[in-house]
Amino acid sequence: MAPPKRPVSGGDAAASKQRKLGSANPPAAHASPSAAGSDEDAASDSDAATCPHIDGAYLDTVNRACLDFDFEQLCSVSLSSSNIYACLVCGKYYQGRGKQTQAYFHSINDSHHVFINLRTLRAYVLPDGYEVKDRSLNDIKNAVQPQYSPHHVAQLDTCLESGYDLGGKPYRPGFVGLNRIKHNSYMNAVVQALAHVPPIRDMLLLLPDRDGQPALLQRMAVLVRKMWHGRLFKAHVSPHEFAQEVADRSRRRFRLDVEGDAFEFLTWLLNTLHMDLGGTRKKGSSVIYTTFQGQIRATTHGSEASRDPASEGGRPQPDTSQSAVVEKMPFLALSLELPPKPLFTSASVDTSGDGDGDDRTDIPQVALTALLQRYNGSTAIESNGKLRQYQPVRLPQYIICHIKRFSKGGPMAEKNPTVVNFPIHGVRFGDLLPCDASQQHCRDTTYDLIVNICHIGQQMPAAANTSGRQSDTGQPPPVAQPDTPTASAANSSAESPFVAYIRCSASGKWYMLRDLHVEPAMPQVLCLSDSYIQIWQRNDSSVH
Structure with missing residues (x-):
């Protein structure tokens, strides 16, 4: 199937009949074209006329191959950010369109005459100042x-x-x-x-x-x-x-010259967007909370942790003789603790001469369902000398799971390479809900995976700030930000450490997105990567 044709920029004989333009010099360094340009443009916006004779002139000079509207909208001469126009011939940004402005001088000195206001999307021919209303520019306006x-x-x-x-x-x-x-x-x-x-x-x-x-x-x-x-x-x-x-x-907490932590950035971005949308602490006060916020019940037992020697693995057990404190807290993500990284790994070496002689190190594996038992309401977690049990009482439409792979230790954040096995359809998050009669219809709720962000590499450089301060998200301990803060600039790897695997809802196919690289991916490879952040979508048909 041939791609559809784009609108062709049309020109007419009027272009050759325009008056010859002389050269002009920009104002002296002490002049203020910024203020002059803004005033003149504001005064002339309502007076700009469309001349039928010039309306199609110079449109054949528009060069779409030079246009890139992704960069910061700053004048290439004055670095001002107000009243910016893009030259549709060379793609550069200039301020203003009135006399004594950078766009005006550029149109005379370089004979580039078609400009578009990046805010109002109105196109003009300079230095004449006529507005151009031509449908051939619609694709450019849509690109902006x-x-x-x-x-x-x-x-x-x-x-x-x-x-x-x-x-x-x-x-x-x-x-x-x-x-x-x-x-x-x-x-x-x-x-x-x-x-x-x-x-x-x-x-x-x-x-x-x-x-x-x-x-x-x-x-x-x-x-x-x-x-x-x-x-x-x-x-x-x-x-x-x-x-x-x-x-x-973020006050340079997240920067371009420093590779950061994806989950820390995700939590900051969600909470910042929530505030920008006018959100409050109330449930459903923004689309962020409506989409991702659930509620979890935390039960704190006793003042000191006790251990039951008869329990499996010597896990700490709550002291039922002491009073327990129960509180409900909101969450935006569920943090999943991996089993400790083994001190020694077994390796099989082929000494028979029949193989290729390569060593193979066994990497530990764990099921996602096993990690989710942290939130079954009965598993006790020791924290600050106390035992806490967590259980969700309300699940959101989309669940963010954070698999905590990094632990602080010295100048580098050590990575846990444990492989997490999981299905991509039908995970029963509803089994974590309490057996209340009001929750019975939700216990069969299943979720499907739509996003899987993986980390590639053996370790991540630790940041200078390793104080272990609490997250600014206000989330409870099970959804706090990871122990590893923003990574150091020492990470100069040419490869991108974070890769996103995303499912296309329309086709059901998976794609791997790694910066500029986009390619189809097989669902079977999702578990082979070091999953770090997952987003699960509720299967609404399972609720009924």
Whole structure:
């Protein structure tokens, strides 16, 4: 099937009849083109006329191959961020369009005449100042700010759609690569994951463009819209603006020059978006809480931990003679503890000469269902000299599982390589709920895996801050952030340490997304990787 043709930029004879433009020099260094440009543009926006004679002029000079709207919207001369126009001939950003502005001088000195306002999406011919209203520019406007209708969004999970870039190369909207700017693979993996959680994705795609919205929410929405856009000029997207805003908003806690921890970033991002959406501590106060927030019951026994020698493995047992404190807390994720890494591993060496002579180290394995027993309400966990038991009393529509692989120890965070085995369909999270009559209809609830973020590599450099401070998310201990904070810049590996495996809802197929690399994946390989973050979707048919 041949890709659909894009609109062709049309020109007419008026281009050759335009007056010859002389050269002009930009204002002196002490001048303020920023203020002048803003004032003139504000005054002329309502007065801009559309000249039929010039409306199609210069459109044949538009060069879509040079256009890239993923970078931060700053004037390439003054570095100002207000009233920015993009030159549709060379792709550079300039401020203003009135006289004494950088865009005005660029149009004269370089004979580039077609510009678009990156906020209003209105196109103009400079230096004449005429507004251009031509349908051939619609694809450029959609590339700057993709727009979606509720009907289109409702079909994303049921209809397969193919996109085509400028070269006619097909790609799958929603499954496009993200540029690795430096050490931002942890950001890319988290963004790819959230972009495929339907309630979060739909909210971002349909978010109204209003002035005054928090910058992080706007940057995240624009990034996700571009990822799902079916007419990208290039089959990949750069998260530069989003990453820059993350660094500023987090006070450089998450940066581009430092490889961070994906789960720590995920919890920070969810709570920050929750606040930006006007969320409070109340249940369902934002789409973040509606999607991911559940409730867990924590039972604390006694003041000192006691152990029952007769129990299996010498596990600590609660002292029933002492009073217990029961409290209910919200959670956004369930942290799963792996068995301790074995001190010694058995290896089989082929000494018969029949094999290839390679050593094979046995890697420990554990089932996901075994890790979930931490939340069955009867398993006691020792913490600060007390025994606690955890059990969810309400499960959200989407469950985030954090498999804690890293432990602090010296300059490097040691990684637990234990393989976690799990099915991708029908995991009975409902079995963790109490046997109350009100919960009986939910105990058969099953969940399907939709996202699996893996960590590649043997270890992660520990961050300078290893104080073990509590998370700023306000979550209870079982959903606290991992012990390993943001990674150090010492990680200079050329390979991206975080990889996202994501299921396509429309086709049921899995894809591996590793920064710019996107390729199909077999479901069987999911368990072979070191799973770190998983997102499970409730199978609503199992509730009834």
